[in-house]
Amino acid sequence: MKRAALFLALAGTAMSLAVRAQPAPPIRIGIIFPLTGGSADMGNSARVGAQVAVDEINEVGGYLGRKLELVVRDDKADNDTGLKLAQELVNSEKVAATIGFCNTGVAMKALDVFQSNKSVLIVPCATGTAITAKYPPADSYIFRMSARDQLQTQFLVDEVVRRGLTHVALLVDNSGYGDAGLKDLEAALARAGLKPAAVVRFKLGVQNLEPEMQQLKASGADALIGWTVGPEQGVISAARAAVGWKVPQLGPWGLSHASAFATSQGRVEGTAMVQTVVPNFFLERNSAFVRHYAKVSNETPIGSMMSAAQTYDSVNLLLRAMFDSKGDLSGPALKHALENPGNIYRGVVSTYDRAFSASDHDAISGNMLWLGTWRNGERGYYYKDDERRASIIRRKETTAVAKQSAQPAAQ
Template identity: 80%
Template sequence: MSRASLLPALLAGVLALGAHAQGAPNVRIGLIVPLSGGSSDMGNSARVGAQVAVNEINEVGGYLGRKLELVIRDDQADNDTGLKHAQELVTREKVVATVGFCNTGVAMKALDVFQANKSVLMVPCATGTAITAKYPPAESYIFRTSARDQLQTQFLVDEIVKRGLRSVALLVDASGYGDAGLKDLEAALQRAGLKPSAVVRFKVGVKNLEEEMKQLRDSGADALIGWTVGPEQGVISAARAAIGWKVPQFGPWGLSHASAYAVSQGRVDGGYMVQTVLPNIFLERNSTFLRNYAKLSKEAPIGSMMSAAQTYDSIHLLLRAMFDSKGDLSGPALKRALENPSNIYRGVVTTYDRAFSPTDHDAISGNMLWLGTWRGGERGYAYKEDERRASIIRRKEVVSTK
């Protein structure tokens, strides 16, 4: 987002609350992501996305003259390490809020720390349905800007039905992420009146899945859904190509990670994945964000554009909550402000009219998803008509609870 588009919100806050005294301490925001290990493409992209947002905000005055500062920790995609960092940031570093977690298992182990201390956690990457379901929204301090797995699985099954495919093979990793994803996949298939032709599980870290792929092929399936993270998505694509199985390959957002492309040596090309955002030069916010990202990181392709954009938007949503809380940066005040925003925020992923409410802490709804694909080493829209319609912003669909 350009500096000019930031100024109205920031200046309004300054006028309403008054300029903050010089020399005030920075506003510290925790960031817990996997900067090393198999999920590092997500984590490093999230880190750069957060820094882009912080740099932009600080260039136009920060929060009432106070600079934003990221307090960054590497959870290494390890549950215990993530828990340790959550405790450290909340109880010792006293961050005003935390943006964090790319892995569902790591997030789930740390949630109690934020809830018990009434400290806001904004989850920009991890997608396990249970993350925002563990506590009732009215009581919860957990918010999320990524698309939960329940939405992604339904989206994929709807696409499979639309294509007239009837026999789906499932290749799912044996992690907590895989367990939860398989549950959501089977529920979505059941709602469509379908049963998987075969279900095969595998360990995270596997380097070859050709035998498993042959088993799935022999089940007579006409579609494949691989449910895992980036590197293992690459292993799935490589195995499918190695045995010459031509059925369409579908996957959650992990199929869009750069690690999937690298591990498969490009054989993810043609695979279909769920996306909240894709590179689009015709969208000003999108293209500006990508230019600013490129100033901090020259990676090509970006490890995970979704991680980067969703984290960027998370920082800006927190900033607006700080202004709405009128100087009270306590957890309860930020929670109320996030649930009752005074203005819309035009982000990279979407325009957030009411991202959160007292009954809903997920910013993304099913109507906001796109079907993406790999094409020549670049991520793009699977359907040309989607690319043409992308300028029509898909805003959150609010489901009535009455």
């Protein structure tokens, strides 16, 4: 009997130790991006950016010994698919938070899922102005790391005015993204006392825009702003070259996607586009990120540098919120922590003293934008002066009125 009791005691102790030795369950983070289809360059770059961040975090122990785990879903740039996947991640997978959406229409259809369930969503790519305007920031669980279209359109119009151009032609796709972008463009032009010289709309998926380009050329415009996503930006550049129209071509961040370069067969060279970040090997965090990215994906150039970097920063800001919430990973706790960060975050895109607040859920302000271009098959700074000043980090402005000048700050 004594032997049996001793055996049972030892067995019980061994089982207790085995239970205690089991690793803590991972913290699961939802990921929703278009991994297939026309927006796949954005989506896959964002996915790799998230993986780079998670790999680095897990290498140093994760969150208090708990690994981070990505629960990845492909929304295919389809609104209904995005809604279904949002419901799955929040209600079935019970993720701690979600990072996702590259397409404004897909994001807008899914926002209610996160808001009604008080589940944090960080949008690293989609730029539609309405995304962070649908709910008052004080109540909203929606945060964003990309530059909203209202900022991008103002930036482009400011550049047009800076060059002394006055007759701007607009070539805009007929998606919800195009509708909202056109509204923002016309408002920005009106603030500058300008009207579009011509406005032409087109369908997504178009393969040739030469007739439309001839129409715009005949308008006598002295500048062209194309408003659409990556592949169609390439179609615009190819058509502009084909009709021999040599006016400046400007566009939002989609003009910087690798699909724009590939579709145009390099004819995007010399165009100008809005950027929050440009590959720069003289910036330590920037160059380290590009090197780590290359270990996960060997794509050259990166499909979308901005998607990748903004998603990387999203994961790291979420991790800091987990620490600031002191172990409470509920939606309300993470929301409060994101709005009230305990420390500065030195990211790839910028150094954030406070990316978000209870009154502002957009991490990017107008002063943080750069004018980029395609140069020798890679993205670069349009102006050499910007390239020389790039080591001066442009931090988010907290004033109500965003300025277009950089704020010097140490890295």
